[in-house]
Each structure stands twice: as C-alpha cells, then as structure tokens.
Amino acid sequence: MSENKFLSGIMNSTPDRHSLLEDAQGIITGSMITCVGIMMLKAGGLLTGGTAGLAFLLFYTSGMSFGLAFFLVNLPFYYFAWRRVGLAFTVKTFIAVGLTSALTSIVPQFVTIGDTNPFAGGLFGGMLVGAGLLIFFRHSASLGGFGILGLYLQDRFGIKAGYVQMVLDGMVLVMSFFVASPYIIICSVAGAVVINMVLAINHRRDRYVAM
Template sequence: MAHLTSMLGIWNSNPARHTPAEDLQGLVAGSLIAALGLYFLAQVGLLTGGMAGLAFVLHYWSGWSFGLLFFVLNLPFYILSLRRVGVDFTLKTFLAVGLTSFLVEIESRFLVIQSIAPIWAAILGGLLLGFGLLALYRHRASLGGLGILAVYVQDRFGVRAGLVQLAFDLCIMALAFAVVSPSVVLYSIVGAVVLNLFLTINHRSDRYIALR
C-alpha cells in the first residue's frame, strides 16, 4: 500500500519532482479543462490565440475538423521542442495535444450548449483554457505550437509565457478579420486577454518548484 500511494504521489517524498502518476493525472485533467474551454468558444463561433486560434481560423474558413487541424498544425513545433526543451516535455506535449484534439471532437456527445452569450463564452472559455494550460505547464507540458515557444522563451530569457503568448495572439486575431465578423474578433480578444492575464499572474517558474 505504501508503494502504491508513493507511486500515486500521495506520499511523494520529493516535492520538486512529480511522479509518473502525478504527471498523468495532470495531463489528463489539463487536457479535459482546456478542451472544455475550446468547446465553449466554438459554440458561438469565437476563436483564441496561439495554434488553437490558427486552427479556428482555418476551421471557419474551410470547414475542416478543428481537432484534426489543431493536431496537424502542431507537428512542426515538436522539432523545436526536442532541440530546445527536451524529450520529456515534447512527449508530454504531444500526448496533451492529441488528447485535447480528440476531446474537442467528441465533446458534443456529452455536453450540449443550447444558448450562451458570446461575452460569457469568451470569459469562461478563456479562464478554462488558462486553468488547463496552467495544469499542463506545471507538469512540464503545453498545448504545443506557440505554447512550446512561449515556455522556451520564459525559461531562456525570463519573459513570462503569458506575455509571449499574448503577442502572438494579437497576430492571430488580425488574421481572423479575414474569416469572421469584427464583433466575433472583439469577443475573441476578450477571451484571449482573460486567458493570458490569468497565465501571466499565475504561471511563474520561480514560484512553482516542481517546474525546475
């Protein structure tokens, strides 16, 4: 019993390192919450920043599956992740992206939202994405793409990941004007700001020792 609880992290004697079981629950929980945030945004035709935002833009423009686009667009960034961040981070991120992509596609089978105001969807979607990403970051993973770059820049140069992500998000929002209405972009910006402020305030590698 002691061995089992230790493996699960209940009696983890090293607070600076997560056990495999702790990492697994963190990846699953983070992916579930992030997928729910993306689902809220999709229900009212909103988008977000980062690679998910680009996947949304292409999804609204082409009608192709968001989950598939999100998974495929992230593939090139794993090269950077392997070279700059490490195998462990890359594998965890690959699993998180794959799981999140799958969950977004099947979410409607378990949850049907008949009506929600765009501004509320933007705020809730942004917060849920923030909580999901925070869980993934704290287990040395991300939702790939620009998140990989953001975490690398934070670790290498000390610029917070949320601020790095926000800069890229503004570029994604500019592209969105080509495929959605200005009001949709405005609501989406609200969600992106909520997401990135949440990460900027809550994600600091010097505060959370398990990231070292």
C-alpha cells in the first residue's frame, strides 16, 4: 500500500499541478533544447542577454568553459529565489541550471554544429533557447538570474517576464561591444529579441495554470 502511494505521488498530476515525473521530464527536455540553442549561438560566435550573456562574456574573455561560467554566475541568485519565489522553485532552478551547464560542456563532444551564419544562429538559437525557457517556466523553474527576477515581477506586479528580461538583456549586450564586432552585436540582439518574444507571447499564467 505504501509503495503504491509513493508511486502515485510521483506519477499522478492534477489540472493545476504537475507530477514529480512531469517536472523531471520538463526540466530534462528544457535543458536539452536550451543546450542545442546555446550551441547554435556559440557556433555563430554570438552572445546573448541574462546570466547566459554574462557566461558568454566570461567564455570569450577568460577561456573558462561556458558550462562552468554559467553555473557560477547564477549562484548569487538562488538566495533571492528562495526568499522571494519559494524553496521548490529554487531547487528546480538549481537542477535546471546544473543540468544545462553539464550538457553544454558534454554534448559538444558528441554533437558538432559547423560554421553558422551569425544572423541565422541568432534566430534559430534564440528560438530554441526561448522554447527551453518556456518549458522551464511552465514547470515553475528557470535558468536562474534574470529569469528569476522576471518571474517574480510578473507574478507580483503583472509585468511580463519577457519584457523584464528584454530590458536587462539589453544592458548585458551593451557590455558586449567590448568583445564583439557591431555585426555580431546586431545578430546577438536579434537572438535576444527572439528569446524574449517567445516568452512574452507564450508565457501567461491565465492561459497555463499548472505548477
């Protein structure tokens, strides 16, 4: 009886709440999709906004692996997530960031994306990253950093998470002028806009209520 109850808790969902199994597959799927999107951005020599953008800056300027840089720059945001959004969100976000960081370090050893036109890389890479973030958001997780702040402001004040991230992403991209050419910056901005438009258009609590 206790075993059946345990399995029921893992597998059963309700109209307004995901099961543990659904959350697990969502975080894994989101991490895989985001990993491929990041690989496309890297193949085009692009940057992006948010903590991923900060990780790209470290990657291009210090030689640190993107996965490690991405994990480290997100560490300060976990306390804010725990205090403002909740423990469950913080734990799932920590797992999502850790898994995505690991995949971006491991997957390129098995899958290679060749030379990529920067503009195409921005559009397609941005679309994939945006889709990955959308999956995370719908399972009450994020990729840390600005995503945490965006979700908090949306839930607390009704400001769309995508628009919040777009403003903050722009600030990160301004710093990119020190490490990239104007054309690469333009293509990077296009990718950042795609990411955040995917979120702004598709992530609405009144349309998707499961947690």
